[in-house]
Amino acid sequence: MTGRPPAPLHAVGPIDLDIRPGEFFAVVGPSGCGKSTLLELIAGLTPATEGRIEFEGAPVAGEAPDGIGVVFQEDASLAWLDVAGNVAFGLRRSALTAEERQRRVRDALKLVGLSDFATSYPAQLSGGMRQRVCIARTLVMQPRLILLDEPFGALDQQTRLLMGDELLRLWRETAATVFLITHALDEATMLADRIGVMSARPGRIIDVVETGWPRERDSRIVERAEFGNITARLWHTLRAESMKSIRS
Amino acid sequence: MSKVAWYRAAVIAGVVALLEALCLAGVIDKITMPAPHVIARDLWRMLVSGRMNAAIAKTLGNTVLALGLALGVGIIAAALLHRARAVRDTLDPLFATYYAVPVFAFYPFFIVVFGLGDLPQILIAFMLGVVAVIVNTLNGLDRVPNVLLKTARILRLSPADTALRMTLPYAGPYVLTGVKLAVAYAFIGVIGSEFIMSRGGIGYEISFAYANFDNATMYPLIVLILLASVAVNGLLGVWEQRLLARRGLR
16 A cells, blocks of 8 residues: 555546537536536536636636526435425525515426425425426526536436426526536437537547527427437447446 | 324233232332322322422423523534534544443532532533434434535525525434433433432422332322423424424335
8 A cells, every 4th residue: 555645536628618698508428427527517516626617707616606506316305395495495595575585486386387286395296396396496596507417317218308398498488508417318419409428537528419409399309300310420429438438 | 093002002001000909909018109099199289289389390490401401502513513524533432432421420520519509400411411412413414415515505505504404404303313312311310410419309309208208299209200201202202203204204
């Protein structure tokens, strides 16, 4: 054994990425390539060792900037609060009046289709509904950039497709920019305007694919020929990288 | 009431009935223990006459005070220790061996320092309870999922808000385990020290009645303590059940 500390692990390599306001950007990559690290860097949860991250022109430096909302893969609902309490959680310290706060919570619940469950507790809801509670808690803050870290990873395929439809609707209705991390190529193809493909660790963006979908769209675009072509192109780029990450 | 609850009640009723039978048959003589129905009657008379009110108020008041102190200090200390890794690593072994120390051994010392008032008794009860609160609260805080801490940061909660609105509520069921222990310890601390040396309180009255062969006072007081601790524990149990049911844990 030597007394030397372990060499620092590079989770992500050099990444030069510009997210356009209002777009739906998805990132796909092999497991362990640093997708989540990239998201945590943007959210200000992890400081970058090198380089610079800017949100609306201001540097993101180790603290979550105002105007960014995050939905995580794991269940982040608060078991001791009912659904309305969960959604209102982030508004406590805001300068809003009580009526304004209630109106926002009502609107967010309606947006995610949980109006009838305002007084239920997370334990009484399904996994998909709990994830919608977390999405509503993010939306109620009216973020200009929404980061989603494999938010549907724990859900079954049919629910994922329908949640994808809901996410597209929310994206259109809120006019926010959406940054989605996913390992599902079809999910990225179906949802995003642009898709960044990451390499194996240390992750870099090795391809950016424009889908060219119209803003008005839903899960039925999986029937189109381009859908297959785009997904095939993603896999073509990713295959070698995924092999690397499995072998390492 | 569930089947199990009926069985439990039946066992208690059975034991009381057996004692009653043994007392009435003279197997247990009157000097040793009066029959349960006599104890119940004496307790009723004692409560109606109000002659023990001051003692009861003193004991319950001190117990509540010690409990409040143990909870307040314990929860705040746990929240702070949880953030101070080095201090916690230093203290953890002490917490683990804390209950090997007979806290009552400090009672004479406290009387010497603080005099024969309520303070030494409250201190003993506090010392018995506080570490149970700290250990159980820390246990709960350790279990807070990372995703909730990240959520708190995204929502830009201050450290105090994170503790009060996120981590401590999450740890609620674990804190409650500490509360239940602290209630028991507070009773033991106060009544125990009243037994050893005191100028009043239920423990003092029991020990005084014992020295004077006053069974009509001693047994009702013992039953009163039993009833009080069972009632408090029962209420906390009901609260715990509701809390856990709401979180889908039971």
